[in-house]
Amino acid sequence: MMFYIPWEAGWDSPALPTTSGYTEFQAPSLRRLEKPWGRIHREGVTRRELCRLLPALCLWGARDLFAASGSGAGKVFPTGPERIELGSWASARSMRLNWQRSAERFEVLGQGTRGNFSGEIDSRKITIRGVVCYLSYPIALMDERLWIATGDLAKVMMPLLFPAGRGARGPGSSLATVCVDPGHGGKDPGNRHFGLLEKELTLKLALTLKPLLEKSRFRVVLTRKSDRYLEPEIRPVLARKAGADILVSLHFNAVPRIGAEVRGVETYALTPAGHPSTNERVASTRTGYSGNRHDAANVRLAFELQRGLVRTLGAEDRGVKRQRFAVLREAPVPAVLVEGGFLSDYRESRLISQPAYLLRMAEAIRDGLLAFVG
Numbered sequence: 001m002m003f004y005i006p007w008e009a010g011w012d013s014p015a016l017p018t019t020s021g022y023t024e025f026q027a028p029s030l031r032r033l034e035k036p037w038g039r040i041h042r043e044g045v046t047r048r049e050l051c052r053l054l055p056a057l058c059l060w061g062a063r064d065l066f067a068a069s070g071s072g073a074g075k076v077f078p079t080g081p082e083r084i085e086l087g088s089w090a091s092a093r094s095m096r097l098n099w100q101r102s103a104e105r106f107e108v109l110g111q112g113t114r115g116n117f118s119g120e121i122d123s124r125k126i127t128i129r130g131v132v133c134y135l136s137y138p139i140a141l142m143d144e145r146l147w148i149a150t151g152d153l154a155k156v157m158m159p160l161l162f163p164a165g166r167g168a169r170g171p172g173s174s175l176a177t178v179c180v181d182p183g184h185g186g187k188d189p190g191n192r193h194f195g196l197l198e199k200e201l202t203l204k205l206a207l208t209l210k211p212l213l214e215k216s217r218f219r220v221v222l223t224r225k226s227d228r229y230l231e232p233e234i235r236p237v238l239a240r241k242a243g244a245d246i247l248v249s250l251h252f253n254a255v256p257r258i259g260a261e262v263r264g265v266e267t268y269a270l271t272p273a274g275h276p277s278t279n280e281r282v283a284s285t286r287t288g289y290s291g292n293r294h295d296a297a298n299v300r301l302a303f304e305l306q307r308g309l310v311r312t313l314g315a316e317d318r319g320v321k322r323q324r325f326a327v328l329r330e331a332p333v334p335a336v337l338v339e340g341g342f343l344s345d346y347r348e349s350r351l352i353s354q355p356a357y358l359l360r361m362a363e364a365i366r367d368g369l370l371a372f373v374g
């Protein structure tokens with residue numbers, strides 16, 4: 001049973017184009033939800049509410065609504081995606097929600113640091129074990145409680161907090177085959193700033209990364225080893241043909257306005273089917289792609305790489321984000337796209353131009369891959 005929240009509120013951030021031509025927005029913020037009709041109590045649905053809900057019940061069936069409102073653990077929101085009450089979800093998993101009524105921020109504490117995450121109300125941006133991640137839908141406040149979308153629990157929280165199994169093949173002499181994809185090439189230079197070409201830097205990074213991974217018993221294949229043009233769509237095909245277990249596409253970012261003070265690293269995983277990407281208010285498509293078979297592993301791979309990059313480089317953490325990039329859509333294996341920094345930021349571009357910095361970036365990606373395969 002799905003209703004939709006009016007997402008328009010709070011979308012006043014400037015649009016920033018990213019490397020691959022998508023328009024990126026800052027984290028969308030949904031102002032506090034107006035109650036579209038009366039209260040829905042934890043104990044159940046009042047008679048007046050029932051009258052108002054009758055048309056919807058006729059259309060959609062009453063089972064979900066009664067099951068959800070009666071249990072107290074979860075309920076169907078009158079608008080927006082289906083959500084579950086965060087405190088109940090956390091306590092069912094031996095975690096504790098810390099939130100003072102009407103405070104803007106909350107935190108959920110697990111045993112040790114494993115389950116810890118925090119965020120702001122009306123925001124999609126949360127911090128999990130010290131890494132910024134973007135949910136598909138904001139944490140919402142309603143009836144003085146916090147609500148999280150069930151889609152985000154399934155596609156972000158559960159894979160990251162309670163991962164099932166290993167991320168890639170483990171046994172044997174090699175950990176896994178990694179397909180490293182240096183973005184752009186040939187007639188497609190990618191971003192160009194301060195005398196730097198993205199296509200050259202992605203290749204340098206890939207060639208730095210390859211021996212590091214091989215020393216760590218990964219098998220490595222590159223989609224290109226020279227300044228050669230490849231369609232984005234062909235890259236996952238090459239990964240499949242090479243028998244890869246993991247695909248990592250390397251890129252460097254830019255904004256059109258120099259001096260915009262936009263810098264830092266971000267890692268993209270494919271948007272789950274039917275969810276909005278990080279730059280969208282509502283999903284532009286409900287289509288799923290073959291890359292969505294790896295949703296859980298995709299987000300875990302993105303998380304581990306982003307964690308490694310932020311820790312090692314000390315760069316600004318722009319987070320684990322979602323896009324339907326061509327290189328990710330039909331990926332036959334867990335796949336991510338790394339944006340290693342902004343060439344349009346003078347200070348960051350100077351760092352990226354240094355081989356020592358690219359070596360640290362490669363070490364960070366290796367560490368993230370090692371954490372991913374367990």
Ligand SMILES: [Zn+2]
Nearest residue numbers: 019183190251
């Ligand atoms: Zn790029």
